[in-house]
Amino acid sequence: MTQAPRPGPAPRVRVPAPSPALGRFLATEAGGAALLLAATVIALVWANAPFAETYHQLWDAPADLRLGDLTVHLDLHGWVNDAAMSVFFLVVGLEITRELTTGELRDRRAVAVPALGAVGGLLAPAVIYSVFNPAGEAARGWGIAMSTDTAFVIGVLALVGPRCPDRLRLFMLTLAIVDDLGAITVMAVFYSEGLSLPALATAGAVVVVLAAMRWMRVWRLSPYLLAGVLLWLVLHESGVHPTLAGVLLGLLIPARPPQQENVDQVPTYSRAVQEQPDAERVNLAVLAARAAVPANARLTYVLHPWSAFLVVPVFGLANAGVSLDGATLRAAAASPVTLGVVVALLVGNTVGITAGATLALRAGWGVLPGRVRYTHLVGGATLAGIGFTIALFITGLAFRDPALQDQAKIGILVGSLVAAALGTLVLRTLGERSSLCSPDTASVPTLPPRPWYEPAPGR
Secondary structure: OOOOOOOOOOOOOEEEEEHHHHHHHHHHHHHHHHHHHHHHHHHHHHHHOOOHHHHHHHOOOOOOEEEEEEEEEOOOHHHHHHHHHHHHHHHHHHHHHHHHHHHOOOHHHHHHHHHHHHHHHHHHHHHHHHHOOOHHHHHHHHHHOOOOOHHHHHHHHHHHHHOOOOOHHHHHHHHHHHHHHHHHHHHHHHOOOOHHHHHHHHHHHHHHHHHHHHHHHOOOOHHHHHHHHHHHHHHHOOOOOOOOHHHHHHOOOOOOOOOHHHHHHHHHHHHHHHHHHHHHHHHHHHHHHHHHHHHHHHHHHHHHHHHHHHHHHHHHHOOOOOOOOOOHHHHHHHHHHHHHHHHHHHHHHHHHHHHHHHHHOOOOOOOOOOOHHHHHHHHHHHOOOOHHHHHHHHHHHHHOOOHHHHHHHHHHHHHHHHHHHHHHHHHHHHHOOOOOOOOOOOOOHHHOOOOOOOOOOOO
16 A cells, blocks of 8 residues: 655745845834834924914925026925925835845745735725715825835834744835835826926936936936936926925936946056045045945935934924814814724725735745744734825825815824734734744745845846
């Protein structure tokens, strides 16, 4: 009698280790979340203090900029939302490009699960909100609950501690990147008004110039930044929200490893440093370093701390100040806008992300390596209901009525707070009590992080 063969070992999944650059990114996001939370609390206290009128007087103060015949008419609130937030979206674009070129998004099986989860997290909240608000101006807010606040989610995961695997943080970051792409597309397509075709044509020409510089492998940052400023000015006049300039610039600044001839020039620069006067040595050393490091990495290194520690907290300070008096709270409690935002953030993200990720796992399109369990997945999906920064941003684009804006902001605050509490509860109490999402790969050796100078396979 032939003995049935024993089941073989679980499939071996080769898992690339998170790179040092990714670790720095996560640490900066977590630190920025603390400042954003502090700025939000200050804004709420300030907007409800006896001197609350000073809050609105500050942000409504005109701050026009004149450049010859060109005048940019903005108040202080507009400079924060339209100009400073362009830096935030530039960092988002840089991170997307880096992950697509040399990071996690270059591996189809690694990205399939968070990508489908992100699609579910985009669609389900929009549908749920539209059920509560099917018509009228309130219906324009369907995009508010679609985006996850990466900084807050990473910050909460950092607090959860060892019960939250590093791979869950990586999953949530990848999901947030795909989620940001969807939210940016929604903003550009559905929340642009009064389009100017000549300005749009000029913006298209600037984008073509940026693409040509990328194709020619221009490694200096100054041409890209000058083109980015021009693109922002043109988009500001076009009717498309000018923060899109930051995203486009981030997507077009090259993240590929430098050309081999640039790397080969480093010893030449080093010899020249020894032969030149002191002032010239400094210049040559700087040129050598810049030529050998991708432009994307150099700009991310400079801008990401500014974005996380200054731009986003100031944005929270300028936008989170909503009156919480009795009349406003009673109106919010009965408002379909507030209820729609709260339910969309909580239920929409939890159900949509879990369903999309589970579909990818069950269909075998991708894996979640490491020690990620289904309860981790559900907890992370619940945390994705923290939709603070871009949710507030879209609120300002969707509504002109201050009452609707206040109701949506209260919904964002309540939904985000409850999502943070429920997600933490799930991860802390149920995190290790379910089966693994993918075969146990704890004993599988991980691949070393790829250095920035090593090209990806096939490139």
